[in-house]
Amino acid sequence: MAEGDAGVRASVGFFSDKGPRKENEDFAAAVIGAELPEPRREVVAAIADGVGGARGGRVAAELAVRGFLDGFWDLPETMEVRRAGARVITALNAWINALGRQDPKLKGMACAFTALVLRGRVAHLLHIGDTRAYRLRRDRLACLTEDHSRDGSPGNSRVLTRALGAEREARLDYASHPVALHDRFLLCSDGVHGVMTDDRIAELLRERSAPDDTAKALVAAALDAGSADNCTALVLDVVALPTAASADVGGAIMQLPLIPTPAVGETVDGFALKALISDGRYSRIFGAQDEVEGGEAALKFPKPQVAAVATHHAAFVREAWVGAHVHSPWVAQILETPPGRQSCLYTVMPLYEGELLETRLSRRPAMGLEEGRAIAIGLARGVAALHRVGVIHRDIKPDNVILEGGGKLKLLDLGVVRVPGWEDFPPEDIPGTPAYMAPEMFNGEAGDEATDIYALGVTMFRAFTGEYPYGNPDAVSPPRRDRPKDLTALRPDLPAWLGAVLDRAIAANPGQRYRDAMEFAAEMEEGPARAPAPPRRPQTLLERAPVRFWQGVATLLALALLASLLLRRV
Known part of the structure; x- marks a missing residue:
C-alpha cells in the first residue's frame, strides 16, 4: 500500500494455483505508481490467461502482463489512458502474434487479457478475451467486462473469439468508470469465474478480508467448486482518493470564465x-x-x-x-x-523581486563573464528540470527570465510549453518567438530538447553581446544568416572558449547541439579548465641546454681570438 502525491492509495493482493492442470498458464501483477523511483499517480493491475499449449500460453500471458506494465510506465503520465493503453497493447499483440508464427514451440500462442488503471478518480479498463474485471461498491457487485467467447463443440469448454496475439490486429474493449472510496476490484481468470456464480463471488468479496486473503479464498472456492483450469484472482481495494480538484486540475480550470x-x-x-x-x-x-x-x-x-x-x-x-x-x-x-x-x-x-533579463541587457556595463556564466548555468538547470518530466518550454528568451539577485533566477511563462501526450497547437500555430526558434521549427518541428537548447544559446548570446547571432534584430523574424556571428569579434574581452560553447548550443544542425541542458551547464562551469593552452614556440638552445650553449659560445670566441692573432702575425 502506498500514497501518491495526489493522495491515491490502494491495497493489492493476488493468488494463483495451477489447479488440476500440469502447468499454470495464468499470470497477474500490479504496480503502485507512488512506489516507483520516479513516482506516478496511477495504480495499474493486469491479468492474463494463456492459450496455445502449456509453454506458449504461459509465455504469452507473462509477456502480456509484464510488457503492459513496463510499456505503460514508459509513456508520459499526461497521455490519456485509453491512448496509452492501446499503444502498448497494439505493440504487444504484434509481438506475441509474430512469436507464435515464427517459433514452432510457441505455435498459436495467445492470451486473454484485462488491465485496470486507476488514475485520479476514474477506473480505466482495457480488455480482450474471457478474463474478467468486477467491482464491489458497498455490497453491490458489477461485472465490468464482456467475455469474448462462445460455446465450443459438445463436451468441450468455451472457445475464445478474441485473444491478445491471436490475430494481427487486437480488437480491444475500453471502458471507464468513476471510482468511489472503498471500491473493491477483482481481476480473475475463467478458472475462477467459470465455476462460481456472481452471488458467490460477491459473498467472498463482501467479507472485506485483506486482499491477499480474499484472493486465496476465491481461488480455494473455485477449486472446491470443481474448476478444471488454472485459477487466479487479484483483489484491489481503493483506500484513498485525491480530492476532485487535485484529480482534475484541467477540468476545474476549463470551467473558469474569462473576464x-x-x-x-x-x-x-x-x-x-x-x-x-x-x-x-x-x-x-x-x-x-x-x-x-x-x-x-x-x-x-x-x-x-x-x-x-x-x-x-x-x-x-x-x-x-x-x-x-x-x-x-x-x-x-x-x-x-x-x-x-x-x-x-x-x-x-509568488511575487518575485528582481528584474527581467531583458531589462538587465539595456543597462551598462555590458554583462561580464562571471555574471553571464552564473545566469547561463541557472537557466540551464531550470530547463533541465522541465525536460526531466518531458516538458519543452518553447519560449526561452530574456523576457521570460527574472533575475532575483544573489545569483538566483526564475524561468517564467509556462503557458506555451509542450507537455507529452497532450493535444498540441496545429503546425502553423507552433508558439515561440522567431528570433529564438531553432531552424527546424520553421519546418514544422513542434519543439523538443534540442530546440530549447538552441533558444538557451541565443538568449545567452544576446546576454553577452546585445545582438542576435543570426542577424534578426527585430526578434520577430527567422534567422537571416547561415552562420552565427563571432562572439569574440563583438566582445574581444570575452574568452574564445565561451564563443565555442555558445556556437555549439546554437548550431543550425540539431544533431550538433548539446545532448541535454545539463551538458551545456557543465561546459559553462568547466570553461576555464577546458580553455585551450596558448601555442608553444620551440625552445631555444639556451633554454634547452644552457651549459652546451655557453660552451659553444666560449669555443667560438676562442677561435675568433686565435684567428685574430694569426692575422696580425701575417
Missing part, C-alpha cells in the same frame, strides 16, 4: 491589484496584495480579445500542470488557490 482584463486598482477574489508588472500580447501580470490570506502575489490574467477562449484555457491548464509536477529553484512556481475562491481565469504566482 475583461483588469487594471491596477481593481480587486479580484480578494487580490488587490497594486502594480502592473508586465503587459504582453496575450496576458497582463500584476503585483497584488492578498487581502484574504495576507502576503503578496503576482497574478497573470489573459487578454480575451487576442485569442480564442479555448486557447487561453489550454495555456493556463499547461501552467497548472507544470506547477504541480516541476519543483525547481530555477522555475517559477504556480500557487494553488483554496477550493471555491477563484471565480475567473488567472494564475497566481
Whole structure:
C-alpha cells in the first residue's frame, strides 16, 4: 500500500494455483505508481490467461502482463489512458502474434487479457478475451467486462473469439468508470469465474478480508467448486482518493470564465491589484496584495480579445500542470488557490523581486563573464528540470527570465510549453518567438530538447553581446544568416572558449547541439579548465641546454681570438 502525491492509495493482493492442470498458464501483477523511483499517480493491475499449449500460453500471458506494465510506465503520465493503453497493447499483440508464427514451440500462442488503471478518480479498463474485471461498491457487485467467447463443440469448454496475439490486429474493449472510496476490484481468470456464480463471488468479496486473503479464498472456492483450469484472482481495494480538484486540475480550470482584463486598482477574489508588472500580447501580470490570506502575489490574467477562449484555457491548464509536477529553484512556481475562491481565469504566482533579463541587457556595463556564466548555468538547470518530466518550454528568451539577485533566477511563462501526450497547437500555430526558434521549427518541428537548447544559446548570446547571432534584430523574424556571428569579434574581452560553447548550443544542425541542458551547464562551469593552452614556440638552445650553449659560445670566441692573432702575425 502506498500514497501518491495526489493522495491515491490502494491495497493489492493476488493468488494463483495451477489447479488440476500440469502447468499454470495464468499470470497477474500490479504496480503502485507512488512506489516507483520516479513516482506516478496511477495504480495499474493486469491479468492474463494463456492459450496455445502449456509453454506458449504461459509465455504469452507473462509477456502480456509484464510488457503492459513496463510499456505503460514508459509513456508520459499526461497521455490519456485509453491512448496509452492501446499503444502498448497494439505493440504487444504484434509481438506475441509474430512469436507464435515464427517459433514452432510457441505455435498459436495467445492470451486473454484485462488491465485496470486507476488514475485520479476514474477506473480505466482495457480488455480482450474471457478474463474478467468486477467491482464491489458497498455490497453491490458489477461485472465490468464482456467475455469474448462462445460455446465450443459438445463436451468441450468455451472457445475464445478474441485473444491478445491471436490475430494481427487486437480488437480491444475500453471502458471507464468513476471510482468511489472503498471500491473493491477483482481481476480473475475463467478458472475462477467459470465455476462460481456472481452471488458467490460477491459473498467472498463482501467479507472485506485483506486482499491477499480474499484472493486465496476465491481461488480455494473455485477449486472446491470443481474448476478444471488454472485459477487466479487479484483483489484491489481503493483506500484513498485525491480530492476532485487535485484529480482534475484541467477540468476545474476549463470551467473558469474569462473576464475583461483588469487594471491596477481593481480587486479580484480578494487580490488587490497594486502594480502592473508586465503587459504582453496575450496576458497582463500584476503585483497584488492578498487581502484574504495576507502576503503578496503576482497574478497573470489573459487578454480575451487576442485569442480564442479555448486557447487561453489550454495555456493556463499547461501552467497548472507544470506547477504541480516541476519543483525547481530555477522555475517559477504556480500557487494553488483554496477550493471555491477563484471565480475567473488567472494564475497566481509568488511575487518575485528582481528584474527581467531583458531589462538587465539595456543597462551598462555590458554583462561580464562571471555574471553571464552564473545566469547561463541557472537557466540551464531550470530547463533541465522541465525536460526531466518531458516538458519543452518553447519560449526561452530574456523576457521570460527574472533575475532575483544573489545569483538566483526564475524561468517564467509556462503557458506555451509542450507537455507529452497532450493535444498540441496545429503546425502553423507552433508558439515561440522567431528570433529564438531553432531552424527546424520553421519546418514544422513542434519543439523538443534540442530546440530549447538552441533558444538557451541565443538568449545567452544576446546576454553577452546585445545582438542576435543570426542577424534578426527585430526578434520577430527567422534567422537571416547561415552562420552565427563571432562572439569574440563583438566582445574581444570575452574568452574564445565561451564563443565555442555558445556556437555549439546554437548550431543550425540539431544533431550538433548539446545532448541535454545539463551538458551545456557543465561546459559553462568547466570553461576555464577546458580553455585551450596558448601555442608553444620551440625552445631555444639556451633554454634547452644552457651549459652546451655557453660552451659553444666560449669555443667560438676562442677561435675568433686565435684567428685574430694569426692575422696580425701575417
